[in-house]
Amino acid sequence: MSRRLVVVLFLDLVGWTRLAERVDPEQLQQLLEQYYEICGAAVEEHGGVVEKFIGDAVMAVFGADTSQEDDALRALRAATYIRAEVRGLRTPATDAAPVEVHCGIAAGEALVTRSARAGIRVIGDVVNLAARLQSLAVAGEIIVNETVAHLARPHYTMAPVPPVTLKGKAEPVPVLVVTGETAAGRAADGSPMVDRSAERHRLRQIYHRVARDRRSELVTVLGPPGIGKTRLVRETVDDLVAAGAAPVAVFGSCQSYGTNGNYAALVEVLDALTRQAPSSAELLRADERIAGVLTGLRDASLSRLSPAVPGPGVEEVSWAARELLTAAASSPLVVVWDNLAWAGESLLRLIGELAGSLRDVPLLMVCVARPELAGAPGAAGPDGPLLRGEDVIDVGALVEIDSARLAIALAGRSSGEEVELHDLDVVDRVALYSAGNPLYIRLMMDWLRDGRTVEEVPPTITAMVGAMIDRLPGPARRLLGAASVIGPSFTLEQLALLGEAVPAEQVDALAGQRLFQGTAEEGGYRFVQQPVHEVAYGRLEKEQRISWHRRLAEHGFSPGFHFEAAARLLGGLRPDDAELPRLTRQAGEALLAEGTVALRQRDVPTAIGLLGRALALARGGPDRCRSVAAVRLSDALMLSGDTRRALEVVAEAARQGPVGDGERACLIQVQRYLLTARLGEVTAVDVERLRAELDGDEPDRFAWCRFEQLRMLLHLDHGRFGAAEEAAVAALAHARAIGDAYEEDRLLVALCEIRQWSPTPIGEKLAGCAELLERFAADRFLALPALAARARCLALTGDRLGARAALAEAESAVDQLRLTIGRVLVDQVAALAASLEGEHEEAERRFGRAADALEQAGYVPVALTMRVQAARECARQGRAAEAAGRIAELLGRRAEMDVRGRILCMSAAVLTAAGRGREDPVRAEVLALLEDIDDPCLRGEVHFDLARAHRALGDAAGARRMAALAAGGYEAAGATKPLGTVRTWM
Numbered sequence: 001m002s003r004r005l006v007v008v009l010f011l012d013l014v015g016w017t018r019l020a021e022r023v024d025p026e027q028l029q030q031l032l033e034q035y036y037e038i039c040g041a042a043v044e045e046h047g048g049v050v051e052k053f054i055g056d057a058v059m060a061v062f063g064a065d066t067s068q069e070d071d072a073l074r075a076l077r078a079a080t081y082i083r084a085e086v087r088g089l090r091t092p093a094t095d096a097a098p099v100e101v102h103c104g105i106a107a108g109e110a111l112v113t114r115s116a117r118a119g120i121r122v123i124g125d126v127v128n129l130a131a132r133l134q135s136l137a138v139a140g141e142i143i144v145n146e147t148v149a150h151l152a153r154p155h156y157t158m159a160p161v162p163p164v165t166l167k168g169k170a171e172p173v174p175v176l177v178v179t180g181e182t183a184a185g186r187a188a189d190g191s192p193m194v195d196r197s198a199e200r201h202r203l204r205q206i207y208h209r210v211a212r213d214r215r216s217e218l219v220t221v222l223g224p225p226g227i228g229k230t231r232l233v234r235e236t237v238d239d240l241v242a243a244g245a246a247p248v249a250v251f252g253s254c255q256s257y258g259t260n261g262n263y264a265a266l267v268e269v270l271d272a273l274t275r276q277a278p279s280s281a282e283l284l285r286a287d288e289r290i291a292g293v294l295t296g297l298r299d300a301s302l303s304r305l306s307p308a309v310p311g312p313g314v315e316e317v318s319w320a321a322r323e324l325l326t327a328a329a330s331s332p333l334v335v336v337w338d339n340l341a342w343a344g345e346s347l348l349r350l351i352g353e354l355a356g357s358l359r360d361v362p363l364l365m366v367c368v369a370r371p372e373l374a375g376a377p378g379a380a381g382p383d384g385p386l387l388r389g390e391d392v393i394d395v396g397a398l399v400e401i402d403s404a405r406l407a408i409a410l411a412g413r414s415s416g417e418e419v420e421l422h423d424l425d426v427v428d429r430v431a432l433y434s435a436g437n438p439l440y441i442r443l444m445m446d447w448l449r450d451g452r453t454v455e456e457v458p459p460t461i462t463a464m465v466g467a468m469i470d471r472l473p474g475p476a477r478r479l480l481g482a483a484s485v486i487g488p489s490f491t492l493e494q495l496a497l498l499g500e501a502v503p504a505e506q507v508d509a510l511a512g513q514r515l516f517q518g519t520a521e522e523g524g525y526r527f528v529q530q531p532v533h534e535v536a537y538g539r540l541e542k543e544q545r546i547s548w549h550r551r552l553a554e555h556g557f558s559p560g561f562h563f564e565a566a567a568r569l570l571g572g573l574r575p576d577d578a579e580l581p582r583l584t585r586q587a588g589e590a591l592l593a594e595g596t597v598a599l600r601q602r603d604v605p606t607a608i609g610l611l612g613r614a615l616a617l618a619r620g621g622p623d624r625c626r627s628v629a630a631v632r633l634s635d636a637l638m639l640s641g642d643t644r645r646a647l648e649v650v651a652e653a654a655r656q657g658p659v660g661d662g663e664r665a666c667l668i669q670v671q672r673y674l675l676t677a678r679l680g681e682v683t684a685v686d687v688e689r690l691r692a693e694l695d696g697d698e699p700d701r702f703a704w705c706r707f708e709q710l711r712m713l714l715h716l717d718h719g720r721f722g723a724a725e726e727a728a729v730a731a732l733a734h735a736r737a738i739g740d741a742y743e744e745d746r747l748l749v750a751l752c753e754i755r756q757w758s759p760t761p762i763g764e765k766l767a768g769c770a771e772l773l774e775r776f777a778a779d780r781f782l783a784l785p786a787l788a789a790r791a792r793c794l795a796l797t798g799d800r801l802g803a804r805a806a807l808a809e810a811e812s813a814v815d816q817l818r819l820t821i822g823r824v825l826v827d828q829v830a831a832l833a834a835s836l837e838g839e840h841e842e843a844e845r846r847f848g849r850a851a852d853a854l855e856q857a858g859y860v861p862v863a864l865t866m867r868v869q870a871a872r873e874c875a876r877q878g879r880a881a882e883a884a885g886r887i888a889e890l891l892g893r894r895a896e897m898d899v900r901g902r903i904l905c906m907s908a909a910v911l912t913a914a915g916r917g918r919e920d921p922v923r924a925e926v927l928a929l930l931e932d933i934d935d936p937c938l939r940g941e942v943h944f945d946l947a948r949a950h951r952a953l954g955d956a957a958g959a960r961r962m963a964a965l966a967a968g969g970y971e972a973a974g975a976t977k978p979l980g981t982v983r984t985w986m
Contacts, residue, residue, distance in 0.1 A: 002539055008061055008130035009104075011101045012057035013056040048062040059131075072148045082103075102138060111541070156180070156181055161177055218355040220373070222370070222393070226438065227438065229338075233366050252272075269335060270320075296311030299311060310601045314601060321350065340367050343369075479495070483516075483533075491523045491524045549562040560614075564587040567583045567587045592611065626653065631671045650671050670707050673687070687711060720933075748771075749785050753789065791807045820857065847866050864896055864898075903926060904941070907946065
């Protein structure tokens with residue numbers, strides 16, 4: 001049994017039923033014998049097999065046993081021969097009219113079986129389609145489907161007819177009528193033919209411009225599969241070297257199979273860079289963090305089960321790539337990203353970021369892809385850097401003369417001799433059959449080396465590769481199939497896991513036939529051509545694919561992809577199979593786990609893709625991962641900025657109803673409230689109602705974890721930092737109880753940020769920072785809040801050197817990872833530290849820069865708080881009038897501010913008014929707000945403002961009372977630096 005591309009021919013006699021009514025059966029039998037003889041001989045002569053005779057109908061199959069490159073062409077020639085020969089017969093009726101046939105030919109995938117009793121049997125929709133096309137044809141007509149037309153059009157002319165509606169088909173089927181054979185010399189017409197010299201010249205010009213100006217450029221090379229895009233780029237690099245240039249050229253190729261194409265391509269590029277550029281290699285040896293990033297990427301590219309601790313985040317990866325590329329900038333660089341049509345959005349974004357950020361590096365980035373790249377997210381459009389008109393080189397088909405030259409060069413290279421005249425006919429036919437595709441030509445000539453004939457060359461790559469596979473010994477075909485299930489890259493270990501424990505020599509034999517090539521990994525190989533991988537996979541029986549996909553998944557190799565593939569195959573094969581629900585659940589859970597890891601690494605596009613697939617598998621069934629997948633997907637969408645879709649995902653999950661337990665239904669409700677709370681649309685009444693719904697005998701800890709996060713957000717909105725901390729601690733306990741590392745990460749970072757403002761003593765805060773820095777040692781993005789918090793705590797205790805060291809480390813991470821909002825956090829803490837040391841001009845500058853960045857990002861409430869802080873620093877420099885004007889302007893916008901900004905603005909207004917000898921009426925509002933604020937340092941700062949205001953107004957008792965409150969707040973927090981300032985003032 002095997003799955004394969006076959007061509008099915010159906011034909012029968014016109015008017016047979018009417019003839020049978022008028023003619024003696026013995027005469028009809030004689031006519032049928034002659035007819036069968038013509039059909040059988042024609043089919044056999046053209047390499048097909050008659051599958052059955054049914055009365056006057058004949059079914060023949062081409063490619064059932066051994067595929068040929070021109071099976072469709074053979075079927076058409078057999079049909080036209082039969083049509084002509086049958087017309088020489090005469091009906092045994094009195095009118096003796098010529099006999100006519102009508103034909104239908106369809107090409108498509110089928111299952112081919114062979115047995116001693118039944119012979120060859122072809123099973124599949126292609127059989128029904130060919131029969132229905134035959135019934136549509138009138139006398140003497142041949143109707144074909146689009147696949148046949150594509151395979152045979154160089155040799156036959158076709159005329160499309162309106163799509164027809166066939167029984168059992170949901171959509172109309174495009175069909176064509178064969179109108180005749182193509183005249184000699186015209187078979188290759190119809191597609192644009194171009195030379196390669198212009199493209200190579202253009203690439204060389206771009207490289208020389210990059211080397212001369214020491215400025216980076218990006219160019220995209222587009223063309224269909226096998227057209228020679230990669231060869232074009234490689235030959236251009238060779239041209240440069242031959243002309244005396246010395247570029248460092250590295251290549252990385254994306255995979256079309258599995259989820260780790262981004263990792264594989266990036267690892268190839270960075271590994272090659274460190275091998276070829278000594279400065280990059282030295283940097284790798286010297287910088288442990290860069291080495292760690294590269295190690296993490298290599299581990300991820302192995303496609304094994306996701307590790308307990310995620311690898312480097314996308315920001316860290318981007319930074320490491322920039323560093324390694326910049327280190328090699330002493331020589332012009334050429335970085336080639338191949339097969340980018342298969343790239344994930346994350347890699348496309350990384351390429352765009354590198355192109356934009358390395359402008360002053362002599363770097364030529366060449367993106368090689370199929371035209372499908374235009375539809376890939378991140379490739380085109382306003383933010384897509386890869387498809388800008390003048391930066392795109394379209395690679396078309398070769399003209400016939402260049403196709404022939406390539407074939408001659410390949411033929412001469414294989415023999416080591418001059419091509420003989422008798423070979424030129426073969427070369428011409430290869431050039432004709434290739435349709436200008438260099439890959440077709442190369443593979444055709446490879447097969448011709450072993451004495452095969454041109455008739456074995458297929459007109460499309462699918463048919464061609466099918467022919468190649470059929471020529472392999474049985475063990476080699478099975479090996480090829482097993483490798484195709486593993487993916488474009490595989491190892492001997494993985495083959496053994498699938499029961500194909502073959503020696504390396506057997507794999508090397510296929511490598512010698514240019515089907516595989518070795519990789520840097522020990523025992524590792526990869527398919528040379530993607531079509532070989534695809535056709536080998538498509539030929540496997542689905543039962544075999546299901547078994548192998550499951551085995552790979554169960555042993556930890558890309559479990560999400562392999563479980564999903566197995567479930568999809570089983571669902572198509574046996575939708576009522578009792579095993580399908582469990583397999584689907586395994587796929588959903590694996591995709592959920594992989595998507596959550598991507599979310600932890602902030603690889604948002606990948607996370608959205610994986611979590612969306614997990615949710616699709618879980619949707620509509622009693623799968624417990626459905627709600628969790630919906631929650632995680634909404635998280636990812638929120639991170640991408642798509643609030644609308646995040647809400648839609650949760651709303652849709654809620655509409656689908658319970659999934660088997662009420663607690664999971666509550667989880668969706670909690671997530672919906674959590675999302676709307678970010679928009680300020682949740683009240684305390686809503687929270688209490690939700691709490692009542694969550695109460696139960698067996699609480700859902702995940703739902704409670706999210707509920708406590710909801711409470712945390714609401715407390716933060718009202719400036720209740722102590723209560724927010726308590727909620728975060730409760731949520732963290734739930735996350736740890738269920739072993740949810742993603743939730744734990746988020747909550748530890750949130751807790752660190754909240755504790756900056758909560759009543760927790762500074763000693764405990766510093767201990768928490770140390771714990772967080774140890775946990776996130778490999779991910780500076782997550783470590784940044786802890787670095788900033790540590791710097792703030794140390795500044796408040798008067799440890800100037802410690803604070804500066806922590807800030808320096810934080811600023812280094814911000815600069816290297818290019819974190820805009822991270823810079824705001826660092827500026828805010830640096831401003832506080834400068835203010836505490838009396839460096840008010842620096843503090844004002846830092847607060848002002850933070851405000852500018854926040855406003856640009858759309859965070860207006862926090863930006864206004866930074867404006868207030870900057871105005872206060874202005875006043876501390878003695879510019880009272882200017883500060884008073886700024887405070888007065890900001891006071892008019894206090895309704896837009898967060899609680900912290902509002903109270904600081906009003907207390908500054910009170911102090912300013914007191915300096916002018918009057919009492920400001922907002923003082924009462926300040927005191928009312930302080931009742932709900934539990935940030936001891938904020939209370940200390942505001943009380944100190946009020947103390948100075950009392951003194952300025954001559955109220956010594958009030959000044960002492962307020963100063964004592966300020967000192968108490970600072971002392972409770974352990975903020976010894978501002979405490980000393982207050983006590984000195986007292």
